[in-house]
Amino acid sequence: MNLIDHLRTEARLAPESGISAVANRGRGRPGVIPLWVGEGDLPTPAFIADAAAHALQGGETFYTWQRGIPDLREALARYYGRHFGRAFAAEEFLVTGGGMQAIQLALQATAGAGDEVIYLAPAWPNFPGAAGVAGAKPVPVQLDFGDNGRSWGWSCDVGRIEKAVTPKTRAIFFNSPSNPTGWTADCDTLKAVLDLARRHDLWIIADEIYALFHYGGGRAASFLDIMEPDDRILFVNTFSKNWAMTGWRIGWLKVHPSLQQTFESLIQYSTSGVAQFMQRGAIAALDKGDGLIFEQVERAQKARDLVGDILAGTGRAHFAVPPGAFYLFFSVDGVRDSREAAFRILDEANVGLAPGSAFGGEGFFRLCFHRRLDQVEEAANRLAEWIGKL
Numbered sequence: 001m002n003l004i005d006h007l008r009t010e011a012r013l014a015p016e017s018g019i020s021a022v023a024n025r026g027r028g029r030p031g032v033i034p035l036w037v038g039e040g041d042l043p044t045p046a047f048i049a050d051a052a053a054h055a056l057q058g059g060e061t062f063y064t065w066q067r068g069i070p071d072l073r074e075a076l077a078r079y080y081g082r083h084f085g086r087a088f089a090a091e092e093f094l095v096t097g098g099g100m101q102a103i104q105l106a107l108q109a110t111a112g113a114g115d116e117v118i119y120l121a122p123a124w125p126n127f128p129g130a131a132g133v134a135g136a137k138p139v140p141v142q143l144d145f146g147d148n149g150r151s152w153g154w155s156c157d158v159g160r161i162e163k164a165v166t167p168k169t170r171a172i173f174f175n176s177p178s179n180p181t182g183w184t185a186d187c188d189t190l191k192a193v194l195d196l197a198r199r200h201d202l203w204i205i206a207d208e209i210y211a212l213f214h215y216g217g218g219r220a221a222s223f224l225d226i227m228e229p230d231d232r233i234l235f236v237n238t239f240s241k242n243w244a245m246t247g248w249r250i251g252w253l254k255v256h257p258s259l260q261q262t263f264e265s266l267i268q269y270s271t272s273g274v275a276q277f278m279q280r281g282a283i284a285a286l287d288k289g290d291g292l293i294f295e296q297v298e299r300a301q302k303a304r305d306l307v308g309d310i311l312a313g314t315g316r317a318h319f320a321v322p323p324g325a326f327y328l329f330f331s332v333d334g335v336r337d338s339r340e341a342a343f344r345i346l347d348e349a350n351v352g353l354a355p356g357s358a359f360g361g362e363g364f365f366r367l368c369f370h371r372r373l374d375q376v377e378e379a380a381n382r383l384a385e386w387i388g389k390l
Protein backbone atom coordinates (compact mmCIF):
# COMPACT_ATOMS: atom_id res chain seq x y z
CA MET A 1 0.00 0.00 0.00
CA ASN A 2 1.27 3.43 -0.91
CA LEU A 3 0.48 5.53 2.15
CA ILE A 4 1.12 8.83 0.43
CA ASP A 5 -1.74 8.25 -2.03
CA HIS A 6 -4.15 8.44 0.88
CA LEU A 7 -3.11 11.90 2.01
CA ARG A 8 -4.95 15.10 1.07
CA THR A 9 -3.92 16.19 -2.42
CA GLU A 10 -2.67 19.55 -1.14
CA ALA A 11 -0.34 17.82 1.32
CA ARG A 12 0.85 15.30 -1.24
CA LEU A 13 1.65 18.02 -3.73
CA ALA A 14 3.47 20.32 -1.29
CA PRO A 15 6.80 20.80 -3.10
CA GLU A 16 10.20 20.31 -1.53
CA SER A 17 11.75 23.73 -0.99
CA GLY A 18 14.51 24.22 -3.55
CA ILE A 19 16.46 26.15 -0.91
CA SER A 20 16.53 23.22 1.51
CA ALA A 21 17.56 20.82 -1.24
CA VAL A 22 20.96 22.52 -1.58
CA ALA A 23 21.30 23.27 2.14
CA ASN A 24 20.54 19.65 3.07
CA ARG A 25 23.29 18.42 0.78
CA GLY A 26 25.92 20.86 2.02
CA ARG A 27 25.10 21.31 5.69
CA GLY A 28 28.09 20.49 7.91
CA ARG A 29 30.66 20.25 5.07
CA PRO A 30 34.09 21.34 6.25
CA GLY A 31 34.88 24.86 5.08
CA VAL A 32 31.55 25.51 3.37
CA ILE A 33 30.37 29.13 3.48
CA PRO A 34 26.61 28.81 3.81
CA LEU A 35 24.81 31.67 2.09
CA TRP A 36 21.76 29.63 1.11
CA VAL A 37 19.23 30.45 3.81
CA GLY A 38 17.88 33.82 4.86
CA GLU A 39 19.65 34.44 8.10
CA GLY A 40 22.72 36.11 9.51
CA ASP A 41 25.57 34.50 11.40
CA LEU A 42 25.04 36.32 14.73
CA PRO A 43 23.55 34.32 17.58
CA THR A 44 20.74 36.06 19.44
CA PRO A 45 22.38 38.73 21.67
CA ALA A 46 22.51 38.11 25.40
CA PHE A 47 20.14 40.94 26.34
CA ILE A 48 17.36 39.09 24.50
CA ALA A 49 18.34 35.52 25.40
CA ASP A 50 18.81 36.42 29.08
CA ALA A 51 15.32 37.92 29.31
CA ALA A 52 13.85 34.66 27.99
CA ALA A 53 16.09 32.47 30.18
CA HIS A 54 15.20 34.51 33.23
CA ALA A 55 11.47 34.10 32.55
CA LEU A 56 11.91 30.39 31.92
CA GLN A 57 13.78 29.92 35.17
CA GLY A 58 11.24 32.10 36.92
CA GLY A 59 8.48 29.62 36.07
CA GLU A 60 6.79 31.35 33.10
CA THR A 61 6.02 27.94 31.67
CA PHE A 62 2.23 27.86 31.67
CA TYR A 63 -0.42 28.29 29.00
CA THR A 64 -0.78 31.95 28.24
CA TRP A 65 -2.74 34.42 26.13
CA GLN A 66 -3.28 33.01 22.63
CA ARG A 67 -3.02 36.51 21.20
CA GLY A 68 0.25 37.18 23.04
CA ILE A 69 0.93 38.62 26.48
CA PRO A 70 -0.21 42.22 27.00
CA ASP A 71 3.36 43.40 27.75
CA LEU A 72 4.61 42.19 24.38
CA ARG A 73 1.68 43.62 22.46
CA GLU A 74 2.27 46.97 24.16
CA ALA A 75 5.97 46.75 23.28
CA LEU A 76 4.97 46.15 19.65
CA ALA A 77 2.80 49.26 19.73
CA ARG A 78 5.75 51.27 21.11
CA TYR A 79 8.09 49.88 18.46
CA TYR A 80 5.69 50.82 15.66
CA GLY A 81 5.18 54.23 17.20
CA ARG A 82 8.94 54.85 17.06
CA HIS A 83 9.46 53.58 13.52
CA PHE A 84 6.25 54.66 11.82
CA GLY A 85 5.80 57.98 13.55
CA ARG A 86 2.26 57.73 14.94
CA ALA A 87 0.33 56.02 17.71
CA PHE A 88 -0.57 52.32 17.55
CA ALA A 89 -2.66 50.26 19.99
CA ALA A 90 -1.76 46.91 21.56
CA GLU A 91 -5.09 45.59 20.21
CA GLU A 92 -3.67 45.71 16.69
CA PHE A 93 -1.08 43.01 17.38
CA LEU A 94 -1.16 39.24 17.81
CA VAL A 95 1.90 37.14 18.51
CA THR A 96 2.50 34.18 16.18
CA GLY A 97 4.84 31.26 15.72
CA GLY A 98 7.21 33.10 13.37
CA GLY A 99 6.47 35.09 10.25
CA MET A 100 5.53 31.83 8.59
CA GLN A 101 2.60 31.22 10.92
CA ALA A 102 1.52 34.82 10.46
CA ILE A 103 1.37 34.14 6.71
CA GLN A 104 -0.51 30.92 7.25
CA LEU A 105 -3.09 32.65 9.45
CA ALA A 106 -3.48 35.50 6.98
CA LEU A 107 -4.14 32.91 4.27
CA GLN A 108 -6.55 30.93 6.45
CA ALA A 109 -8.50 34.12 6.99
CA THR A 110 -8.67 35.22 3.38
CA ALA A 111 -8.27 32.41 0.82
CA GLY A 112 -9.08 28.73 0.63
CA ALA A 113 -10.05 26.06 -1.85
CA GLY A 114 -10.91 27.48 -5.27
CA ASP A 115 -9.55 30.95 -4.49
CA GLU A 116 -6.60 32.70 -6.07
CA VAL A 117 -3.91 34.78 -4.44
CA ILE A 118 -1.56 36.97 -6.43
CA TYR A 119 2.09 37.41 -5.51
CA LEU A 120 5.08 39.06 -7.11
CA ALA A 121 7.77 36.77 -8.52
CA PRO A 122 10.60 35.99 -8.10
CA ALA A 123 9.38 35.26 -4.58
CA TRP A 124 10.28 33.48 -1.42
CA PRO A 125 8.79 30.02 -2.11
CA ASN A 126 7.09 29.62 1.26
CA PHE A 127 4.28 31.97 0.28
CA PRO A 128 3.07 30.11 -2.82
CA GLY A 129 3.80 26.86 -0.97
CA ALA A 130 1.57 27.83 1.95
CA ALA A 131 -1.16 29.09 -0.39
CA GLY A 132 -1.15 25.72 -2.17
CA VAL A 133 -1.38 23.83 1.11
CA ALA A 134 -4.35 26.04 2.03
CA GLY A 135 -6.01 24.89 -1.20
CA ALA A 136 -5.74 28.25 -2.93
CA LYS A 137 -4.04 28.84 -6.26
CA PRO A 138 -0.96 31.08 -6.05
CA VAL A 139 -0.77 33.29 -9.15
CA PRO A 140 2.66 34.81 -9.87
CA VAL A 141 3.05 38.24 -11.44
CA GLN A 142 6.60 38.74 -12.68
CA LEU A 143 8.75 41.69 -11.73
CA ASP A 144 10.81 42.99 -14.66
CA PHE A 145 14.59 42.80 -14.64
CA GLY A 146 16.16 45.32 -16.96
CA ASP A 147 18.99 47.66 -17.69
CA ASN A 148 18.14 51.36 -17.89
CA GLY A 149 21.45 52.08 -19.61
CA ARG A 150 23.28 52.79 -16.35
CA SER A 151 22.39 49.95 -14.03
CA TRP A 152 20.23 46.87 -13.69
CA GLY A 153 17.04 47.01 -11.69
CA TRP A 154 13.80 45.21 -10.85
CA SER A 155 10.51 46.95 -11.42
CA CYS A 156 6.86 46.23 -10.81
CA ASP A 157 4.19 46.86 -13.43
CA VAL A 158 1.02 47.34 -11.36
CA GLY A 159 -1.05 47.03 -14.55
CA ARG A 160 0.18 43.46 -14.79
CA ILE A 161 -1.12 42.75 -11.27
CA GLU A 162 -4.49 44.14 -12.31
CA LYS A 163 -4.55 41.89 -15.39
CA ALA A 164 -3.99 38.86 -13.15
CA VAL A 165 -7.11 39.62 -11.07
CA THR A 166 -10.02 37.25 -11.75
CA PRO A 167 -13.38 36.77 -9.99
CA LYS A 168 -11.60 34.15 -7.87
CA THR A 169 -8.87 36.46 -6.60
CA ARG A 170 -9.08 37.09 -2.87
CA ALA A 171 -5.74 38.57 -1.91
CA ILE A 172 -2.46 40.05 -3.05
CA PHE A 173 0.60 38.95 -1.14
CA PHE A 174 2.94 41.91 -1.37
CA ASN A 175 6.52 41.53 -0.14
CA SER A 176 8.65 44.68 -0.07
CA PRO A 177 11.63 44.84 0.41
CA SER A 178 11.62 41.59 -1.48
CA ASN A 179 13.18 38.28 -0.72
CA PRO A 180 14.96 37.32 -3.00
CA THR A 181 15.45 40.38 -5.26
CA GLY A 182 15.74 43.20 -2.70
CA TRP A 183 13.34 45.20 -4.89
CA THR A 184 11.61 47.78 -2.72
CA ALA A 185 8.33 49.45 -3.63
CA ASP A 186 8.15 53.23 -3.56
CA CYS A 187 5.14 55.06 -2.17
CA ASP A 188 3.54 55.54 -5.60
CA THR A 189 3.65 51.80 -6.28
CA LEU A 190 2.14 51.05 -2.87
CA LYS A 191 -0.61 53.59 -3.56
CA ALA A 192 -1.36 52.03 -6.95
CA VAL A 193 -1.54 48.53 -5.41
CA LEU A 194 -3.76 49.73 -2.59
CA ASP A 195 -5.99 51.50 -5.08
CA LEU A 196 -6.41 48.36 -7.15
CA ALA A 197 -7.07 46.25 -4.04
CA ARG A 198 -9.80 48.72 -3.03
CA ARG A 199 -11.39 48.67 -6.49
CA HIS A 200 -11.43 44.86 -6.67
CA ASP A 201 -12.32 44.22 -3.01
CA LEU A 202 -9.11 42.31 -2.34
CA TRP A 203 -7.11 41.80 0.80
CA ILE A 204 -3.46 42.75 0.87
CA ILE A 205 -1.17 40.49 2.86
CA ALA A 206 1.70 42.89 3.44
CA ASP A 207 5.05 41.27 4.13
CA GLU A 208 7.29 44.15 5.13
CA ILE A 209 9.54 42.10 7.38
CA TYR A 210 12.67 43.70 5.87
CA ALA A 211 11.38 47.27 6.13
CA LEU A 212 14.21 48.25 8.47
CA PHE A 213 16.83 46.44 6.38
CA HIS A 214 16.87 49.33 3.98
CA TYR A 215 20.02 50.92 2.66
CA GLY A 216 18.67 54.15 1.27
CA GLY A 217 18.58 55.88 4.67
CA GLY A 218 15.59 55.28 6.94
CA ARG A 219 13.15 52.43 6.61
CA ALA A 220 11.44 51.35 3.40
CA ALA A 221 8.07 52.81 2.40
CA SER A 222 5.16 50.94 3.98
CA PHE A 223 1.44 50.53 3.42
CA LEU A 224 1.20 52.01 6.91
CA ASP A 225 2.28 55.34 5.40
CA ILE A 226 -0.67 55.54 3.01
CA MET A 227 -3.53 53.36 4.24
CA GLU A 228 -6.78 54.27 5.96
CA PRO A 229 -7.56 52.36 9.19
CA ASP A 230 -10.29 50.26 7.57
CA ASP A 231 -8.32 49.20 4.50
CA ARG A 232 -8.17 45.44 4.12
CA ILE A 233 -4.51 44.95 4.93
CA LEU A 234 -3.03 42.23 7.13
CA PHE A 235 0.62 42.76 8.06
CA VAL A 236 2.75 39.70 8.68
CA ASN A 237 6.03 40.12 10.52
CA THR A 238 8.72 38.34 12.46
CA PHE A 239 11.39 38.68 15.12
CA SER A 240 13.65 36.45 13.02
CA LYS A 241 15.66 38.95 11.03
CA ASN A 242 15.84 42.26 12.91
CA TRP A 243 17.00 40.70 16.15
CA ALA A 244 18.89 37.56 15.04
CA MET A 245 16.12 35.26 16.28
CA THR A 246 15.46 32.97 13.31
CA GLY A 247 15.48 29.81 15.41
CA TRP A 248 13.02 31.13 17.98
CA ARG A 249 10.03 30.91 15.66
CA ILE A 250 8.23 34.00 16.91
CA GLY A 251 6.55 36.72 14.88
CA TRP A 252 3.40 38.78 14.80
CA LEU A 253 0.38 39.93 12.86
CA LYS A 254 -0.78 43.54 12.74
CA VAL A 255 -4.46 43.76 11.94
CA HIS A 256 -7.42 46.05 12.49
CA PRO A 257 -8.44 45.74 16.19
CA SER A 258 -11.88 44.47 15.13
CA LEU A 259 -10.19 41.32 13.79
CA GLN A 260 -8.44 40.48 17.02
CA GLN A 261 -10.86 37.82 18.26
CA THR A 262 -10.99 36.06 14.88
CA PHE A 263 -7.24 35.80 14.69
CA GLU A 264 -7.01 34.77 18.31
CA SER A 265 -9.36 31.89 17.51
CA LEU A 266 -7.23 30.89 14.52
CA ILE A 267 -4.22 30.83 16.83
CA GLN A 268 -6.18 28.84 19.42
CA TYR A 269 -6.93 26.13 16.86
CA SER A 270 -3.41 25.92 15.50
CA THR A 271 -0.47 26.51 17.86
CA SER A 272 -2.54 27.86 20.79
CA GLY A 273 0.06 30.56 21.26
CA VAL A 274 3.74 31.20 21.76
CA ALA A 275 5.71 30.22 24.89
CA GLN A 276 5.50 33.02 27.42
CA PHE A 277 9.20 32.98 28.27
CA MET A 278 10.03 33.54 24.60
CA GLN A 279 7.70 36.51 24.59
CA ARG A 280 9.81 38.04 27.39
CA GLY A 281 12.83 37.80 25.10
CA ALA A 282 10.84 39.45 22.33
CA ILE A 283 9.97 42.39 24.61
CA ALA A 284 13.68 42.94 25.31
CA ALA A 285 14.36 42.80 21.56
CA LEU A 286 11.75 45.47 20.81
CA ASP A 287 12.55 47.78 23.68
CA LYS A 288 16.34 47.56 23.63
CA GLY A 289 17.16 46.34 20.12
CA ASP A 290 17.09 49.41 17.84
CA GLY A 291 20.87 49.73 18.08
CA LEU A 292 21.27 46.06 17.16
CA ILE A 293 19.19 46.56 14.03
CA PHE A 294 21.22 49.60 13.07
CA GLU A 295 24.54 47.75 13.51
CA GLN A 296 23.33 44.80 11.45
CA VAL A 297 22.10 47.03 8.64
CA GLU A 298 25.39 48.89 8.59
CA ARG A 299 27.37 45.66 8.32
CA ALA A 300 24.98 44.22 5.71
CA GLN A 301 25.41 47.31 3.55
CA LYS A 302 29.20 46.86 3.59
CA ALA A 303 28.77 43.16 2.77
CA ARG A 304 26.38 43.99 -0.07
CA ASP A 305 28.87 46.39 -1.62
CA LEU A 306 31.79 44.02 -1.15
CA VAL A 307 30.13 41.03 -2.80
CA GLY A 308 28.62 43.24 -5.50
CA ASP A 309 32.02 44.71 -6.45
CA ILE A 310 33.71 41.31 -6.61
CA LEU A 311 30.98 39.69 -8.69
CA ALA A 312 30.68 42.70 -10.98
CA GLY A 313 34.44 42.39 -11.54
CA THR A 314 33.88 39.07 -13.33
CA GLY A 315 31.97 40.90 -16.05
CA ARG A 316 29.67 37.87 -16.28
CA ALA A 317 27.37 38.30 -13.26
CA HIS A 318 24.29 40.51 -13.52
CA PHE A 319 22.25 41.90 -10.65
CA ALA A 320 20.41 44.91 -9.33
CA VAL A 321 22.10 46.38 -6.26
CA PRO A 322 19.42 45.59 -3.67
CA PRO A 323 18.09 48.65 -1.83
CA GLY A 324 16.57 46.43 0.85
CA ALA A 325 16.70 42.99 2.55
CA PHE A 326 20.02 41.12 2.60
CA TYR A 327 20.22 39.08 -0.57
CA LEU A 328 22.05 39.44 -3.85
CA PHE A 329 20.00 37.87 -6.62
CA PHE A 330 22.32 37.48 -9.57
CA SER A 331 22.51 35.68 -12.89
CA VAL A 332 25.66 34.34 -14.49
CA ASP A 333 26.23 34.25 -18.25
CA GLY A 334 26.02 30.69 -19.49
CA VAL A 335 24.14 29.25 -16.50
CA ARG A 336 20.76 27.84 -17.47
CA ASP A 337 19.93 25.33 -14.75
CA SER A 338 20.45 27.11 -11.43
CA ARG A 339 19.72 24.07 -9.28
CA GLU A 340 22.31 21.96 -11.02
CA ALA A 341 24.75 24.90 -10.94
CA ALA A 342 24.13 25.52 -7.21
CA PHE A 343 25.07 21.89 -6.53
CA ARG A 344 28.22 22.33 -8.64
CA ILE A 345 29.13 25.57 -6.86
CA LEU A 346 28.73 23.74 -3.57
CA ASP A 347 30.95 20.87 -4.69
CA GLU A 348 33.55 22.90 -6.58
CA ALA A 349 33.71 26.23 -4.71
CA ASN A 350 32.35 25.17 -1.30
CA VAL A 351 29.90 28.08 -1.26
CA GLY A 352 26.24 27.46 -0.51
CA LEU A 353 23.76 29.42 -2.65
CA ALA A 354 20.03 29.05 -3.15
CA PRO A 355 19.11 28.33 -6.78
CA GLY A 356 16.95 30.98 -8.46
CA SER A 357 14.61 28.25 -9.68
CA ALA A 358 13.41 27.91 -6.06
CA PHE A 359 12.06 31.47 -6.32
CA GLY A 360 10.69 31.35 -9.85
CA GLY A 361 13.85 33.06 -11.14
CA GLU A 362 15.61 30.42 -13.24
CA GLY A 363 19.12 31.39 -14.25
CA PHE A 364 19.66 33.34 -11.01
CA PHE A 365 21.16 32.54 -7.62
CA ARG A 366 20.30 34.01 -4.25
CA LEU A 367 23.22 34.82 -2.02
CA CYS A 368 22.56 35.90 1.57
CA PHE A 369 25.25 38.44 2.47
CA HIS A 370 24.19 38.95 6.09
CA ARG A 371 27.47 37.57 7.44
CA ARG A 372 30.95 38.43 8.71
CA LEU A 373 32.69 40.51 6.07
CA ASP A 374 35.76 38.28 5.77
CA GLN A 375 33.53 35.29 5.00
CA VAL A 376 31.44 37.23 2.52
CA GLU A 377 34.62 38.35 0.80
CA GLU A 378 36.04 34.83 0.76
CA ALA A 379 32.76 33.44 -0.65
CA ALA A 380 32.62 36.13 -3.33
CA ASN A 381 36.22 35.44 -4.35
CA ARG A 382 35.53 31.69 -4.58
CA LEU A 383 32.48 32.42 -6.70
CA ALA A 384 34.37 34.81 -8.95
CA GLU A 385 36.99 32.12 -9.51
CA TRP A 386 34.29 29.56 -10.29
CA ILE A 387 32.61 31.93 -12.73
CA GLY A 388 35.99 32.65 -14.35
CA LYS A 389 36.42 28.95 -15.14
CA LEU A 390 33.01 28.56 -16.79
Ligand SMILES: Cc1ncc(COP(=O)(O)O)c(C=O)c1O
Binds near residue numbers: 097100238240246249
Ligand atom coordinates in the same frame (compact mmCIF):
# COMPACT_ATOMS: atom_id res chain seq x y z
C1 LIG B 1 9.80 37.60 2.90
C2 LIG B 1 9.73 36.75 4.11
N1 LIG B 1 8.60 36.70 4.81
C3 LIG B 1 8.48 35.97 5.93
C4 LIG B 1 9.54 35.22 6.39
C5 LIG B 1 9.28 34.39 7.60
O1 LIG B 1 10.17 34.45 8.61
P1 LIG B 1 10.11 33.44 9.83
O2 LIG B 1 9.12 32.37 9.57
O3 LIG B 1 11.50 32.94 9.98
O4 LIG B 1 9.73 34.24 11.00
C6 LIG B 1 10.75 35.20 5.68
C7 LIG B 1 11.89 34.38 6.10
O5 LIG B 1 12.80 34.12 5.36
C8 LIG B 1 10.85 36.00 4.52
O6 LIG B 1 11.98 36.09 3.82
